[in-house]
Amino acid sequence: MTPLRRSSTSHVAIAGAAEAQVGQALPGLSAADVQAEAARKALGDAGLTTADVDGLFASSTQLPWASVNLGEDLGIRPRYTDSTMVGGGSPLSHLLHARAAIAAGLCEVALIAYGSTQRSVGRAGASVQERDPWEAPYAPPLPIAAYALAASRHMHEYGTTPEQLAEVAVAARRWAQRRPGAWSTKDLTIEDVLAAPRVCDPFGVRDCCLVTDGGGALVVTSLERARTLRRPPVVLLGAGEAHWHRHVSSMPDLTTTAAVDSGARAFAEAGLTPADVQCCQVYDAFTITPILFLEDLGFCAKGEGGAFVSGGRIAPGGALPVNTNGGGLSYAHPGMYGLLLLVEAVRQIREEGRDVVLGHGNGGVLSAQATVLLGSEAAAS
Amino acid sequence: MDRSPADVFAEHARRGELAYQVDDEGRPVFRPRVGLEAWRVSAGLGTVYATTVARPRDGEPYNVALVDLDEGFRMMSRVRGIAPEEVAIGMRVRLAWEDEVPVFEEETAPRQSSRLRLQD
Numbered sequence: 001m002t003p004l005r006r007s008s009t010s011h012v013a014i015a016g017a018a019e020a021q022v023g024q025a026l027p028g029l030s031a032a033d034v035q036a037e038a039a040r041k042a043l044g045d046a047g048l049t050t051a052d053v054d055g056l057f058a059s060s061t062q063l064p065w066a067s068v069n070l071g072e073d074l075g076i077r078p079r080y081t082d083s084t085m086v087g088g089g090s091p092l093s094h095l096l097h098a099r100a101a102i103a104a105g106l107c108e109v110a111l112i113a114y115g116s117t118q119r120s121v122g123r124a125g126a127s128v129q130e131r132d133p134w135e136a137p138y139a140p141p142l143p144i145a146a147y148a149l150a151a152s153r154h155m156h157e158y159g160t161t162p163e164q165l166a167e168v169a170v171a172a173r174r175w176a177q178r179r180p181g182a183w184s185t186k187d188l189t190i191e192d193v194l195a196a197p198r199v200c201d202p203f204g205v206r207d208c209c210l211v212t213d214g215g216g217a218l219v220v221t222s223l224e225r226a227r228t229l230r231r232p233p234v235v236l237l238g239a240g241e242a243h244w245h246r247h248v249s250s251m252p253d254l255t256t257t258a259a260v261d262s263g264a265r266a267f268a269e270a271g272l273t274p275a276d277v278q279c280c281q282v283y284d285a286f287t288i289t290p291i292l293f294l295e296d297l298g299f300c301a302k303g304e305g306g307a308f309v310s311g312g313r314i315a316p317g318g319a320l321p322v323n324t325n326g327g328g329l330s331y332a333h334p335g336m337y338g339l340l341l342l343v344e345a346v347r348q349i350r351e352e353g354r355d356v357v358l359g360h361g362n363g364g365v366l367s368a369q370a371t372v373l374l375g376s377e378a379a380a381s
Numbered sequence: 382m383d384r385s386p387a388d389v390f391a392e393h394a395r396r397g398e399l400a401y402q403v404d405d406e407g408r409p410v411f412r413p414r415v416g417l418e419a420w421r422v423s424a425g426l427g428t429v430y431a432t433t434v435a436r437p438r439d440g441e442p443y444n445v446a447l448v449d450l451d452e453g454f455r456m457m458s459r460v461r462g463i464a465p466e467e468v469a470i471g472m473r474v475r476l477a478w479e480d481e482v483p484v485f486e487e488e489t490a491p492r493q494s495s496r497l498r499l500q501d
Contacts, residue, residue, distance in 0.1 A: 029501050133387060134412040134413075135457045136458065137482045138445050138458060138459050139435070139443070139445070140445045140457065141435050141437070145433055145435060145445050148433035149431040149432070149433050149445070149446075149447055150431070152431045152433055152470060153430070153431045153470065154396065156470040156471075184421075198434075198436050199436060200434065200435050200436060201433050201434040201436070201466065202433075202435055221402055240498065247412070248447070248457070249411075249412065249455065249457040250412060251449060254430075254431055254447070300484060318459075
């Protein structure tokens with residue numbers, strides 16, 4: 001493995017990770033309750049208490065001041081707070097921001113949390129909808145229409161097929177079938193995906209992520225501190241974020257996302273290449289998204305993503321395990337999926353013996369991108 | 382700034398003009414945004430860049446498209462006059478209006494009357 005550019009003294013590590021209320025939350029729980037429960041579980045996982053935390057990071061479609069809710073609910077008075085909201089990948093950006101805050105001495109133990117009751121309250125009730133005067137007259141059902149437009153362009157330019165999109169959904173389902181707690185575990189074939197009711201061409205319902213409740217949390221601190229805690233550290237080897245547009249009508253090229261930049265930044269910092277990555281957790285809001293991101297992150301050339309995911313390559317037993325819990329398509333998608341993909345990345349390192357796992361988060365309409373490379377201590381040394 | 386970009390755009394739209402901005406180097410810009418003062422009027426011809434059919438559970442399917450205007454800017458719109466799934470990437474289209482909302486028709490289609498267009 002090529003040597004890392006960052007000196008190990010500046011590394012931060014994930015010392016605790018947990019999920020809460022994934023699937024259907026208990027009646028009466030709010031989004032703030034879900035993130036608070038996840039945060040307490042993650043602290044317990046790390047062997048820390050709320051008294052140890054001095055940095056709070058949180059986001060939710062339902063809580064514009066999420067980190068402030070988190071402080072109140074846990075009785076934490078942080079000296080650093082960050083409710084950055086950049087869509088579904090926000091927790092990956094939080095990880096990057098937490099590292100910066102820790103490196104700057106602005107906090108020592110950061111809690112990154114997320115909670116949603118999107119399923120319980122209904123999707124419309126879970127999000128503040130911005131009305132965009134330049135798109136609203138055409139009533140695009142968002143976000144799906146934006147991803148559908150991107151898929152139409154990818155199919156036109158590169159010959160990507162509905163069957164190749166369906167491969168992504170089938171792979172996710174096969175992973176979910178191996179994961180206790182996954183929301184959708186019934187057998188699913190490519191034919192099933194193609195025959196499912198259409199929502200927004202070329203997508204049917206099986207091309208779309210789930211609508212569930214749930215949340216998660218991470219405890220992040222310096223690698224030195226993490227080494228003294230109860231779980232083996234999961235080291236942040238590299239991270240990058242990028243965004244090029246907010247609205248799909250302003251996206252420069254619908255087949256290429258800012259993951260090109262976020263991924264390049266993360267790989268450069270870690271001194272790694274896609275060939276070093278043993279497992280990927282990439283945001284799968286719709287079946288086109290892993291195809292776009294695997295291309296943009298350098299796992300295959302632009303336009304080859306459809307062929308790349310075919311033949312079970314990203315499914316159990318395939319050459320590149322992708323979304324090993326079943327992803328947003330089959331495991332759970334509580335409004336924003338970013339924190340759950342990080343928890344799964346941590347699990348892959350702790351329990352499956354992986355040394356390098358990539359996490360990629362996406363927000364909005366292929367808008368805000370964040371990439372992290374996580375590794376075992378062996379990978380960081 | 383004495384008027385909002387949306388206000389300038391709307392005034393053009395009332396005259397049946399699709400207005401767009403240009404930056405300091407003369408490059409076309411759309412969506413209209415603050416900080417740019419130079420406006421141009423498009424000839425209203427373009428090409429479908431991306432297209433989808435929205436299929437609401439209760440209601441008729443409809444087209445949503447991104448159109449590249451020949452002047453070099455892109456906008457979201459709808460291609461009307463044909464079945465939504467017949468709208469194809471690469472199709473040449475021309476501007477039409479529904480009230481003051483710019484939509485498009487196939488360039489080869491006979492011009493529809495602008496019965497929905499407001500009079501100045």
